[in-house]
Amino acid sequence: MKLRVDDITAEARELEFPEPEGEINRALGLGAVRDYRLEGPVKVKLAHYRAGTELFIQGEISATARGLCARCAEDFVAPHVRGFRYVLAPRSLGDDGPAATRAEDLEFSTYGGDEVDLAPLIQEQALLAYSTRPLCREDCRGLCPRCGANLNEGDCACPAESGDPRLAVLHTLKLRRPH
Ligand SMILES: [Zn+2]
Ligand SMILES: [Zn+2]
Incomplete structure (x- = not known):
């Protein structure tokens, strides 16, 4: 114009x-x-x-x-x-x-x-x-870092963070044991 x-x-x-x-x-x-x-x-x-x-x-x-x-x-x-x-x-x-x-x-x-x-x-x-960072909503929960599920649609099946990554490794080893 x-x-x-x-x-x-x-x-x-x-x-x-x-x-x-x-x-x-x-x-x-x-x-x-x-x-x-x-x-x-x-x-x-x-x-x-x-x-x-x-x-x-x-x-x-x-x-x-x-x-x-x-x-x-x-x-x-x-x-x-x-x-x-x-x-x-x-x-x-x-x-x-x-x-x-x-x-x-x-x-x-x-x-x-x-x-x-x-x-x-x-x-x-x-x-x-439109110079701001785009967020679908202020409290968007984003994606699960493990499985990529959209957490706005509900919790995924991933276990909650255990806090100590060394314990998580032990847990994995136990699961892999054949018997
Ligand atoms: Zn979003
Ligand atoms: Zn997940």
Whole structure:
């Protein structure tokens, strides 16, 4: 989605649009492990206005991705809503931006020419939304290190850890004795 700079006025205007997932999925897939993949376009809801030459864009993205759990390796659906605020300064002012008004939840960017391309901003927000380690749930029990069973589906038949590995070896030897 591109905005014409002339259409951004002092009066706030709201906008809703879907941002296609293709580019974002390409970026999500650049890492060594593909943790998340968007299932459809990112829904964007935002308001834009200007103060002098600075453009303000704030709103939220909502997305649904499919994640691969880092513990149990199962697929899971990961919906995410993330708010954002951007201030865009004309590129001619230099790359420093309005440093004096820097705030934690405020992102800075620049614009040049007569259009603002929102795609890179939306992509940045989507990557931030899906930057966490994927877990199907906070208390995922993962896989049994011995038999590989998914422990979320119930306990496996493996004996509980005996604590002393030397005892475990003795136990095995006893089982292997022929008589
Ligand atoms: Zn899991
Ligand atoms: Zn097991």
